[in-house]
Amino acid sequence: MCVGPKLGCSKEEDLTYHHGFGNHFESEAYPGALPQGRNNPRIVPLGLYTEQLSGTAFTAPRNENRRTWLYRAQPSVSGTSNSFSECRSGDTASPSLPQMFGGADWSTDMKLDPNPMRWGATPLRSGERVNFIQGMHTLLGSGDAACKSGIGIYVYAFNTDMSGSDSDGEALHVYNSDGATISVDFLIVPQQKVLWIQTETGRLTVAPGEICVIPRGIVFTVNILNLDSNSEDESFARGYMLEIFRGHFQLPELGPIGSNGLANSRDFLHPTAYCETEDSQVNKSCIIVNKFGQQLFHRSNPHSPYNVVAWHGNYLPYKYDLDRFCAVNSVTYDHPDPSIYTVLTAKGDENGTALADFVIFPPRVMATDQNTFRPPWFHRNVMTEFMGLIYGKYDAKKGNPSGPGGFVPGGASLHSIMTPHGPDTASYNANVKNPCDEPTKFEGGLAFMFESSAMCKLSQYALDCEQRERDYARCWDGLEKAFPTKAE
Numbered sequence: 325m326c327v328g329p330k331l332g333c334s335k336e337e338d339l340t341y342h343h344g345f346g347n348h349f350e351s352e353a354y355p356g357a358l359p360q361g362r363n364n365p366r367i368v369p370l371g372l373y374t375e376q377l378s379g380t381a382f383t384a385p386r387n388e389n390r391r392t393w394l395y396r397a398q399p400s401v402s403g404t405s406n407s408f409s410e411c412r413s414g415d416t417a418s419p420s421l422p423q424m425f426g427g428a429d430w431s432t433d434m435k436l437d438p439n440p441m442r443w444g445a446t447p448l449r450s451g452e453r454v455n456f457i458q459g460m461h462t463l464l465g466s467g468d469a470a471c472k473s474g475i476g477i478y479v480y481a482f483n484t485d486m487s488g489s490d491s492d493g494e495a496l497h498v499y500n501s502d503g504a505t506i507s508v509d510f511l512i513v514p515q516q517k518v519l520w521i522q523t524e525t526g527r528l529t530v531a532p533g534e535i536c537v538i539p540r541g542i543v544f545t546v547n548i549l550n551l552d553s554n555s556e557d558e559s560f561a562r563g564y565m566l567e568i569f570r571g572h573f574q575l576p577e578l579g580p581i582g583s584n585g586l587a588n589s590r591d592f593l594h595p596t597a598y599c600e601t602e603d604s605q606v607n608k609s610c611i612i613v614n615k616f617g618q619q620l621f622h623r624s625n626p627h628s629p630y631n632v633v634a635w636h637g638n639y640l641p642y643k644y645d646l647d648r649f650c651a652v653n654s655v656t657y658d659h660p661d662p663s664i665y666t667v668l669t670a671k672g673d674e675n676g677t678a679l680a681d682f683v684i685f686p687p688r689v690m691a692t693d694q695n696t697f698r699p700p701w702f703h704r705n706v707m708t709e710f711m712g713l714i715y716g717k718y719d720a721k722k723g724n725p726s727g728p729g730g731f732v733p734g735g736a737s738l739h740s741i742m743t744p745h746g747p748d749t750a751s752y753n754a755n756v757k758n759p760c761d762e763p764t765k766f767e768g769g770l771a772f773m774f775e776s777s778a779m780c781k782l783s784q785y786a787l788d789c790e791q792r793e794r795d796y797a798r799c800w801d802g803l804e805k806a807f808p809t810k811a812e
Contacts, residue, residue, distance in 0.1 A: 339527055341593035341643075345575060350636035351526070351597035357634035363393050372633055373399040377524075379539055379572075379639035390539070390572070392637025394524065397599070397606070400543075403625040411613070411620040419496065419622055425615045426462030426478050427785060434465065434781035438740050441782070444791035445734030448481040448560045455484045456546035457498060457613065457620070460565070463786040464710070464738065466778035469502035469569050470617040475680050475776050476567040477710050479736065483560035485547035487522075497629050498613040499543045502569060508540040509573050510565055511668070511682060513772060515714050515734045517561035518549040523641050524632050526595025532563075532714055533770065535667075535682070536643045537573055543612070543629040544641070562734050564712045566774045568680050573668040576681075581652060587667045591648040594640045599633045606631065646770065649686055657693035659700055662773065672777045677706075683773040685718065690764045698764075699755050702746030708776045709739045716769020720747040721799070729793045733769075737796070741779050749802035 342349045352358055357372065359365045364374045372395040379390035411421040428434065446461070448454070459482030467474015486496040502508060512519070512535065519530040523544040530536040538544055548561045578585060600606050606628050614621045649667060654660050665683045672679040690698050699720040711718075713733045721731040731737060739745035747755065786792070 339529065340596045341528075342596060343590050343593060345589040345592040345642070346638060347594075348636070348638045349594060349640065350634075352634040353597040353599040354633050357395055358636060359395070368395060370395075370633065372396060375399050377541055377637075377639060379541065390637075390639040392525065392635055392639040394632045395634040397631035397633060398627055400629070403612075403627065404623070406624045406626075408614060408616075408621040408623045411622050419494075419611055419613075421457055421496075421613065421620055421622065423620060424462075425457075425618050425620055426460050426476070426783070428462035428465075428783040430462075430465065430468065430618055433462075433784045435784070435787065436779075437782050437787065438743055440740075440743055440745055440797050441738040441786070442729070442731065442793040442796035443479075443736045443786070443789065444729060444793060445732055446479045446481045446562055447791060448483060448562075453484050454482045455486045455496065456480060456482050456561075457486070457496065458482065459560075461785050461789075462783045463736070464780040464782050466708075466776070466780045467569055472570050474569045474778050475774075475780070476569070476618075477774055477780070478565040478567070479563070480565060481560055481562045483548070486545045487547055494624075495545065495608070495610040495628075496613055497543050497545050497610060497625075498615065500538075500540050500567075500615045502540070502567075502615060502617060508568055508570065509670075510538045510567055511573065512536045512538070512563060512565050513712065513714070514561065514563040515712070516563065519561060519563075520547040520549040521545070521641070522547075522598075522630060523595065524629060525635055525640050526598045528593075528595050528641065528643050530643050533647060534643055534645050536641065537668075538641045539572070539639055542639075542641060564736070564772075564774075566680060566682065568670045571670040571672075571679055573670050573682070576663075576666045576669045585650045585652055586665075587644060587649055592642050592644050594642045597632060597634055598630070600628050600630045646684055646686060649684060651686055651688045653688055654691045654696075657691060657696045659691070659696070659698060662700065662775075674777070677777050678775070679777060681773070681775040683775055685771040685773075687765065687767040687770070690760075690766055692760065692763050694759060694761045696760050697755055698758065698760060699747040699751055702744065704742050704744050705739070706741060706777065708741055708778060708780050709745070710736060710774040710776075711738075712736045712772055712774075714770040714772065718769060718771045719766055720751050729796075731771075735791070738780075738782075746800075748799035750799075752803065
């Protein structure tokens with residue numbers, strides 16, 4: 325068991341975590357709360373209610389089967405006599421939430437566009453007060469959540485906690501119903517500010533440089549840890565999110581790498597049981613928000629959903645510190661395929677082709693051969709490549725030659741299926757001149773990629789937002805004809 329979150333992220337007391345990936349864990353917030361020798365006894369310790377949360381079909385193969393048994397003060401069904409209603413922005417009878425998750429109606433607001441795209445850091449307008457759900461923006465996606473196929477890619481920017489953040493001071497708690505019979509995941513990548521996430525199975529802090537995965541059906545709340553800053557630019561949380569509508573994230577196979585390397589199982593952390601016990605919180609009315617077919621629904625709930633006193637199972641949220649990634653690289657020549665930096669993958673329909681990969685470009689030693697071109701090569705790909713930058717810079721992009729812009733922290737770029745891309749002119753010219761005759765450690769930043777076999781459509785927000793860099797493709801305009809040479 326791990327004690328404490330990432331350095332500088334504690335909140336009053338240190339949190340504890342279970343280590344491992346895909347393991348079966350058990351946890352008690354109160355000693356003796358877990359039944360012994362059976363899952364669903366007639367008389368449960370402490371008079372608790374038994375509830376199973378299934379993340380896969382009952383008959384899913386054993387190595388894929390995901391479920392957790394929850395032992396709670398009140399079952400989730402308590403309060404459901406308050407029916408769900410559609411969220412409608414501006415409707416005084418409902419919380420101030422968009423009708424569609426991420427603000428985009430996938431049936432009308434999504435458009436195909438094969439052009440290379442780049443966006444600056446996601447802004448938050450001055451004076452705007454929004455929570456995690458309100459600050460979520462759909463950038464692109466493919467398929468249909470209701471048909472259980474495809475992915476969604478989002479950016480977020482918010483400055484208000486979900487706990488007590490609506491107009492009546494009621495806390496908002498959300499869960500995701502979308503996806504296939506195999507568990508579906510939200511993968512959250514913070515870029516600015518530490519997130520304090522409370523779930524039914526426990527609490528996590530997730531800092532920039534860490535990621536968090538929250539499976540389908542688990543109720544959670546996202547707040548900002550230590551929401552105070554002397555800089556207006558850093559007074560809000562910002563980041564990225566990938567949603568897969570089918571399958572679940574797993575560790576990539578290592579093949580000839582061997583039994584160790586990349587993201588090691590022991591470094592994934594799962595929360596331990598936590599139950600709210602103060603009457604002011606336990607019996608306080610709150611709002612449950614359900615993402616159902618990309619649409620948001622809400623209902624009032626007479627008690628907190630965070631009343632799980634104990635649990636055991638393998639269907640759980642988890643986090644991972646990207647500093648723990650064990651990178652492999654060429655020590656002789658050439659720039660290997662970026663798949664060597666895969667942290668998590670979700671299987672697609674074709675063998676060896678992922679529905680989605682989460683790839684990072686961490687600090688690492690670069691190849692030392694004297695004729696190696698270190699940045700990624702020019703490329704066209706059968707995959708959609710969405711990149712983001714958590715901090716620093718990316719070695720294949722120097723910036724925008726026509727003025728402000730460039731690949732900046734909090735920003736993003738998109739190169740769709742078969743769209744040409746590669747190092748910009750400045751990066752290419754600089755690295756052709758680089759003799760590459762001694763070891764070099766790249767420590768300038770941390771970039772990542774959501775890579776998918778899906779052909780994605782862009783939202784109206786992605787196409788029209790103020791931070792879109794409309795002349796992005798000009799970064800390659802300076803690449804001159806190389807043959808015949810001017811001398812010839």
